[in-house]
Amino acid sequence: MRRAALIAVPYFWLLALFLVPFLIVMKISLSDGALAIPPYTPQLDIAEGWNGLKTFLSELDFENFVFLTTDDLYWKAYLSSFKIALISTSLALLIGYPIAYSMARAAPEWRPTLLMLIILPFWTSFLIRVYAWMGILANEGLLNQFLLWTGIISEPLTILNTNTAVYIGIVYTYLPFMILPIYSALEKMDDSLLEAAEDLGCSRTSAFWLVTIPLSKTGIIAGCFLVFIPTLGEFVIPSLLGGSQTLMIGKVLWEEFFNNRDWPVASAVAIILLLILIIPIILFQRNEQKQREMEG
């Protein structure tokens, strides 16, 4: 009985915050746009009972999903988002791993401070931090003024409103999500394993590749998913830091919703994005589960 009650809590959470919204969006994606409040038909009229439900269901169709295949904009946007997410995740891994590694290697009394420094930026609103990057990267911004002052460049670099700025913004924002799981995996690692490897004739470099990396694999995978998944649907960073050539599905979704006022097509775009995301999410879950089993 108590067990059932305990399980019910996460399931209720999932039902209320995932399944119900998903079904509402799914329903809208099968509707037609209309100039009304809310801007789509049909509406379910509960007063009409069973017959009302039947007419309601008969008016739903997959038209909007078919429409998405008629214009290559959508596929290009999904692909471009995928590419940006992939590159950002790799960059975050390349930068995040050495940071996590040196944190884990630092003297134990220093670690809480270092961990604090990683978490500290979260105390400021995400939006304000992205705006700060706009100030740093602008043509007349801090970075260009500094580089001009040092004489490294003679003309200001155009970084803001390009894809470079988007990568900088994404990697900056999601870096802690990469560092923390890797750090937690590395911190648990038993140093005697490295000593054993060296005793058995391994050089320090090959010990790193043969022992440290495989043991931090779970952290790497968790970090990569935590960066990749939100980046794929990212809207705020590309719209503030990116230029108009930055094509991402989040932006296309926004345009369907706000410019075309076509909630049904916008919902169809969102459903497909969700389906694309479900695959890495399932992989992620499986990885987590495996990790738990290994520990348990």
Place this chain on the structure above:
Amino acid sequence: MKNLMLASATLALVAASAHANEVRVYNWSDYIDEALLEKFEADTGIKLIYDVFDSNELLETKMLAGGSGYDVVVPSGTFLQRQITAGAFQKLDMSKLPNIVNMWDVVSARTEQYDPDNAYSINYMWGTTGIGVNLGKVKEALGEDAPIDSLELILNPDNMAKLAECGVHMLDAPAEMIPMALKYIGENPDSQDPDVIAKAEPVLSAVRPYIQKFHSSEYINALANGDICVAIGWSGDILQARDRAAEADNGVEIAYHAAKEGAQMWFDQMAIPVDAPNPDAAHVFLNFIMDAQNMAAASNYVYYANGNEASKEFLVEDVIGDTAIYPDEATLNNLFTTSPYAPKVQRVVTRLWTKIKSGT
């Protein structure tokens, strides 16, 4: 779904009765003298909650979703018309708006295109869509006789190639930019025909490589700071940039012109949502805004023309005497207005805009 909405509507009602003496206003950003907000509270004893937005699309989505909780909102002409059709607004109760006599018939006649008989809205501000330039940088790039008052400056690729270096921003608003491009090639800017609208694409795509950003509010700061040298934007916004630059005394000199070939005229209208929690207080607010001195204070602060005839005597010379704000008769006749696109045409327009912006 319907039950849910009913529940939220009931909640909104409960909330409304709990704060009966409160009015929630949703207006454009940087669009009022904040002293007026305090004056309203002092004069009427009604608590004012003032929120801002920076795109018509955002407002429209809130209106169409319903239950926005706002008592007064400020959509522009074509958006207002579409939202009236969708049933988003309530008719104004003229008996509660004695100051309506202050309104200016020249503007009222034009806003009737969007709101027949002006039954649902009052004019707040109006203006033109035009060209803002950083005089120093543009003359450096194009010489002393740069065509700063002509569409040639921004739609002729030869000029734009020279301006790209110092930075050009364009409004991220197809309903403004497509009519402008159509005007440039001599087509009807208010065309609803997808074939005619398509002709705007090559014009805009030709200058696209030289545009640094499409955005509808960032250009105010960018222009004032000297980050960019040309912005295609709304009159008052560019004039605000002009004043900020003058205040900062940073050597940036900004000028605004409505294109001499003809520029789009737009109207921001105040209206009351159909589900406004406190329509009585909303009427009090509209009446307060239509007071000649209050309206003049708003215009003197934001550098936009208003639709209030009686306010003219209280306007400072900087505003009433500036033809960039109150155009002379000849320019006024040269201004055009547009009507809303039908949903199918809107889709064509948005798609065209995406193609122009991203090349896809």
